Amino acid sequence: MNDILNTYKQKFDELSNKSFVTGHATFGYLCKDLGLEQNSIEDVFAEGEPSPKKLEELVSYVKKNNVKVIFTETLVSPEISETLAREVKGKTEKIYTLHSNEESKTFVEAMKYNVETIYNSLK
Numbered sequence: 001m002n003d004i005l006n007t008y009k010q011k012f013d014e015l016s017n018k019s020f021v022t023g024h025a026t027f028g029y030l031c032k033d034l035g036l037e038q039n040s041i042e043d044v045f046a047e048g049e050p051s052p053k054k055l056e057e058l059v060s061y062v063k064k065n066n067v068k069v070i071f072t073e074t075l076v077s078p079e080i081s082e083t084l085a086r087e088v089k090g091k092t093e094k095i096y097t098l099h100s101n102e103e104s105k106t107f108v109e110a111m112k113y114n115v116e117t118i119y120n121s122l123k
Contacts, residue, residue, distance in 0.1 A: 001108060005033050008115050012036065017122050019065035021058065023073050023081050026097050027114070036118070037065075041080050049080060055087075062088045069121035071095040093117055 012018065012034045025040035039061050041050050050058075061067070062084070070085040070092050072078040078092055085092045095117060096110035105113065 001111060004108070004112050004115055008119060009034060011119055012122075015119075015122050017066055019061075019067055020069070020071065020118055020121060021062060021067050021081075021084070022071040022095060023076050023078075024097075026073070030111075030115070030118075034115070041070075041084065055080075055084065058084055059087055062090065069093050071118070071121075073097050075099055093121065 018035060019037045019039065021039050021041070023041050025038060025042075027036075027038050030036065031038045039058065041054070041058060062070070067088070068090050070081045070088075070090055072081040072092050072094055074094050074096055078094075081092050084090075095114050096105065098107070
């Protein structure tokens with residue numbers, strides 16, 4: 001994991017936009033290590049749909065920060081993320097959490113995929 005962080009730290013440092021949106025706030029450690037800002041549709045332990053106020057705040061955040069990709073976790077319904085992406089004329093992409101292993105990726109493989117995917121969405 002340190003190799004991934006070392007490889008991408010400089011790449012992320014060179015980006016002006018470091019904000020992204022996920023379904024749940026599960027990437028705090030990654031944000032801290034790479035200097036990123038994560039906003040989420042729901043908090044880490046929340047269930048159900050976000051309130052209309054929360055969606056309105058997210059739309060504003062996405063537009064203000066020029067977020068083009070809304071990330072959806074592979075074990076969570078992408079419906080709300082897709083709705084948000086449509087609202088801001090963006091797109092969705094999958095991202096892995098510690099609990100998603102349906103493609104039999106190792107932790108390091110999943111994190112490398114996540115870091116590359118987040119980086120590419122911010123370029």
